[in-house]
Amino acid sequence: MSLAKPSLEMLRALTDENVLRALMEEGRLTRAEIAARTGISKPTVSDSVRRLSEAGLLADTGERTTGRGRVGTYYSLAADTGAALVASISPEGVVVETVDAFGTATARAEVDLGRAPGPHATAQALTEAVGLVRPRVHGPLRTAVVSAADPVDRVTGRLVHLPDAPFLVGDLDPAAVLAGVVDGTVLVDNDINWAARAERATGCALGVDDFVYVHLGEGLGCAVVTDAEVRRGHHGLAGEIAHLYTAGPRGTALPLIEVFAELGLRRAESTAIDVDALRAAALGDSETARRTRGALARAVGGVLAAAVALADPRLIVLGGTWGAEPGIAEAIRAHFAELPRSVPVAAAQVPEPELAGARTRAVEALRTAIITTRPEPSA
Amino acid sequence: MSLAKPSLEMLRALTDENVLRALMEEGRLTRAEIAARTGISKPTVSDSVRRLSEAGLLADTGERTTGRGRVGTYYSLAADTGAALVASISPEGVVVETVDAFGTATARAEVDLGRAPGPHATAQALTEAVGLVRPRVHGPLRTAVVSAADPVDRVTGRLVHLPDAPFLVGDLDPAAVLAGVVDGTVLVDNDINWAARAERATGCALGVDDFVYVHLGEGLGCAVVTDAEVRRGHHGLAGEIAHLYTAGPRGTALPLIEVFAELGLRRAESTAIDVDALRAAALGDSETARRTRGALARAVGGVLAAAVALADPRLIVLGGTWGAEPGIAEAIRAHFAELPRSVPVAAAQVPEPELAGARTRAVEALRTAIITTRPEPSA
DNA sequence: GCCGTCTAGTAAGGAGTCCTGACCAAAGGA
DNA sequence: TCCTTTGGTCAGGACTCCTTACTAGACGGC
Structure with missing residues (x-):
């Protein structure tokens, strides 16, 4: 374990991360509100907001504060910072959602398999469901989180058949199916693990x-x-x-x-x-x-x-x-x-626990993806 | 989880930590060697070494480099940065060691219980063994790590008797026994857990x-x-x-x-x-x-x-x-x-696995204790 | 024995980051 | 109309780290 090397660049990145996380949690904030929330001084927040706006990550929402005092400018994440894909795969069918960095589900599609289960039909259903939600989201799909009703190999992300256990969905590699539409990493885990995470986040x-x-x-x-x-x-x-x-x-x-x-x-x-x-x-x-x-x-x-x-x-x-x-x-x-x-x-x-757990992780993954991309100023 | 607030002070602390960790791993280094190891520039390392020396954490060892070029000054941790206590408690008796921040065992004592086991005799043996090693170490005992041959309550650190399991040492609170001699926290865990850590660190x-x-x-x-x-x-x-x-x-x-x-x-x-x-x-x-x-x-x-x-x-x-x-x-x-x-x-x-595992953790705990204490300059 | 080479450490200057405190702009209330 | 209140900016300063150039001093080759 090598220790992070201290540098001014690291400090600035930390400031930007503070600003971004505050906005991800709250949706929209003025610079003064960000300063109050994070404890960072107002001039420093202003600098960070300018940097992030120039990088295309933040945007003036057009909204203004009302009330006493000078009008404030609300900032929020830019509309095209992307979304994350959430998918639930079971022998009954496929459910696909997209979520943004605020944790809001922006689109959803379900494809039932009915009497024709099996890995091939499931892969097709997944592709079809993704095709249904894709046009409804702005920007790139920066990551995907998949829940599958079979054991999942931790390294490869493929579904695994164990002796003496049913193979409900069948031999499938969700990451390969999604490779064309999702830019970043695809995380696959067992539905039971996602359900447990959901119960820990919001359930019993x-x-x-x-x-x-x-x-x-x-x-x-x-x-x-x-x-x-x-x-x-x-x-x-x-x-x-x-x-x-x-x-x-x-x-x-x-x-x-x-x-x-x-x-x-x-x-x-x-x-x-x-x-x-x-x-x-x-x-x-x-x-x-x-x-x-x-x-x-x-x-x-x-x-x-x-x-x-x-x-x-x-x-x-x-x-x-x-x-x-x-x-x-x-x-x-x-x-x-x-x-x-x-x-x-x-x-x-928790209802739909596997989807709820996967959704939470997808939001986390999307947020870190947004924070770690630090592209050169676009404008 | 609130994010760390960025500040110049934090940056400096990180630099100091880099310098201290390099010295803890290597024993003695010149400022140029520290700079090469950590990737931090020479002037910055010199600043950090001056700060830490004034705080009493580092000291010039008196040794000098030989070979071509200008003579370098070796620095090392100060002699009185303290030590950690490691104790192993079993029905047969007690083994106590002290280790310094380099991971070197500096003193050891064993007290056998022979035919008189039991919690009271064990507590006495522990006190006696600690008394034997205490005069042989410089500086404070800044932390202690204890291995016990019974289940240990994670919160209280006390030994626990489970139904249908033997109670080998008996009702004992090692942290209470050590409270007078150890300044910082006392960490107690089961001998089997320590043995597992030892096998992971150096064994099979x-x-x-x-x-x-x-x-x-x-x-x-x-x-x-x-x-x-x-x-x-x-x-x-x-x-x-x-x-x-x-x-x-x-x-x-x-x-x-x-x-x-x-x-x-x-x-x-x-x-x-x-x-x-x-x-x-x-x-x-x-x-x-x-x-x-x-x-x-x-x-x-x-x-x-x-x-x-x-x-x-x-x-x-x-x-x-x-x-x-x-x-x-x-x-x-x-x-x-x-x-x-x-x-x-x-x-x-691993021989003496419970002691080996506890020792490794004790060194880690001692190191972080040294790094997190940032006293005002003493001289 | 002299001089070039090599290395540890220092000095100076600069870039960058954050902060404090003062100030400005503009809306609402008295 | 004037005062209060609040978002935001400006100026200055403190501090940290870095690069570059330099000094100090020992070794080695001739």
């Missing part, structure tokens, strides 16, 4: 630095958040719990995904869980439903215990199509509360 | 950003390293695997620590493992030894599989009094290699 894990998010849907997975970050592991496969040994319905040790096979809750010809069948089997007051819930709670409880032992979370969040289902979540919570070293359990609450 | 996990260190000794535990840091979790209890469910000797699911009870390898009146008995039972060519090794390998293998699923390490390191034992380690490795999603397994190799 608000501000919690250490928690585990367990996703129970067609696929099984979890996200481990420690020290305020999702930890992806070496390949990006941290939290792939399908093969984790836990307690099976007859008390024997079984890989988690096999529990669903024993219970007859997997879809034919696949390792994916049949969520409708599971709901039908586990919900209600019948004795068999109660027994199924118990089996699910024991199986999931084993996973939670392992997560607690290894990650020591402050909280466990249950998400996914059946994980957040009240009847089932309650059974899991009740069983887990009996174990030693139990931890509070909460249900996920 | 050199430079690996994601790995899991499994400690198999009297107690059981592991350290999870992701993104180049040991992750401690909310309470600091990440990696406390004694209660993790795994495969027992008869194929049933059992908490890891119970496996040793079933095998008759625990000490009387305690949940601690009888390492001598374990060695006697598991080593050698007999059929029963082979069977015991198999049982151990299956039990540990379940833990490794859980760690792989949740943390996705690039490597697994086996440490501890019997975990690094070749015969047993090989059995574990062979069993684990058969599982899906297997990962390379290595044996720990």
Whole structure:
């Protein structure tokens, strides 16, 4: 780790960054307001604003202050500083959004796949959705953040098929599909990791630095958040719990995904869980439903215990199509509360969590992209 | 997260930090050498050296360059910039060292507890050992780093007793014991975490950003390293695997620590493992030894599989009094290699790993303490 | 033994950044 | 109409870093 070399240029860049960040957070500000917010003196802010305006990053909005005193000039980011692309990829289809540096979603398109899933159709759907939003945004697409419903290789960004886990979307390289339309980097991560980030930003894990998010849907997975970050592991496969040994319905040790096979809750010809069948089997007051819930709670409880032992979370969040289902979540919570070293359990609450998490990161990435580009004065 | 406000003072502080860090790494340097190393110009370095000398942080060593050209003056950290304390606490006794900002150990003392373990005797031993090293160091003890053979509460720094895990040292608050002799902060962590850091710094996990260190000794535990840091979790209890469910000797699911009870390898009146008995039972060519090794390998293998699923390490390191034992380690490795999603397994190799890891951190902490103190010029 | 060479360090000057304090411009209120 | 209030500019100064040129002084070749 080499230390940054001090220089006046670095100082000026820091001032510009302060000004830009203030405007990104507030939308529009006068120079006096920027000075008050950042603590930087008024003349210095004026200098910075002039530099950034000449570089094309800021623009006079045309608006003026009203009230006592001299009229102030509102500045804001220039209209063509660009946008970021956010995409969510699942076997059901593709959702694409664009966001600007203020975090405002500027366009959105959805393309359903219906009865024709698969990697090729998904890639086409992604291209189509991007084509729908592209004309609606000004300036370049400076970065993209993608959520995918399969494990993602941390280095290559490609979707990965693990043994004993369903391959929901299939072999796909989102970065390659987007390479033509997006200028900067494309960040791809698993939908569960994005959902966990969303719960931490705005949901039931608000501000919690250490928690585990367990996703129970067609696929099984979890996200481990420690020290305020999702930890992806070496390949990006941290939290792939399908093969984790836990307690099976007859008390024997079984890989988690096999529990669903024993219970007859997997879809034919696949390792994916049949969520409708599971709901039908586990919900209600019948004795068999109660027994199924118990089996699910024991199986999931084993996973939670392992997560607690290894990650020591402050909280466990249950998400996914059946994980957040009240009847089932309650059974899991009740069983887990009996174990030693139990931890509070909460249900996920953010809607479209994978998109929300990816959107937040996209705004961050776009902002740093804007700040780090320091082009020569254009005018 | 508020952004640092740019100022000339900050720039100067950065220059001083560059100069100090260069000297900390190299020991002694002339101003010209500092300039070459840091990329900062010679006049600026001369200014910084004058400032720091007047503040009492640097001193002319009296040494001069030899060779062609004008004689240069070697500067180094002043002798009284202080030292850091490193302590290792285990039921066998206490080891205390002092280190200076160059990372050199300047004094060492060991106090064995022999047949009188327990928290009270340990606290006394710690005080005694500190008393032995204290007169041998110049300047203040500006920070301390402690390794303890029990789980450590991340917030309070106290040793913690978990259900179903042995309490080897016992109820102790190292920071309170050291409060009188150490000026700055006291950082306490579990010995296994320190050992993992040591393996990453100099051992078999050199430079690996994601790995899991499994400690198999009297107690059981592991350290999870992701993104180049040991992750401690909310309470600091990440990696406390004694209660993790795994495969027992008869194929049933059992908490890891119970496996040793079933095998008759625990000490009387305690949940601690009888390492001598374990060695006697598991080593050698007999059929029963082979069977015991198999049982151990299956039990540990379940833990490794859980760690792989949740943390996705690039490597697994086996440490501890019997975990690094070749015969047993090989059995574990062979069993684990058969599982899906297997990962390379290595044996720990750093001697006194908990002390080595704590020492490295102590040097870092001491260095930042020196850099952040910016006292008014003393002369 | 002398002189050129080479290197550490200093001096002078300048460019750049930020700040303080004074000042100016213009709108609203009394 | 005049005063107050506020955004913005101007002038001057403090400070930091850099480049360039220079000095001090020891080594090595002849």
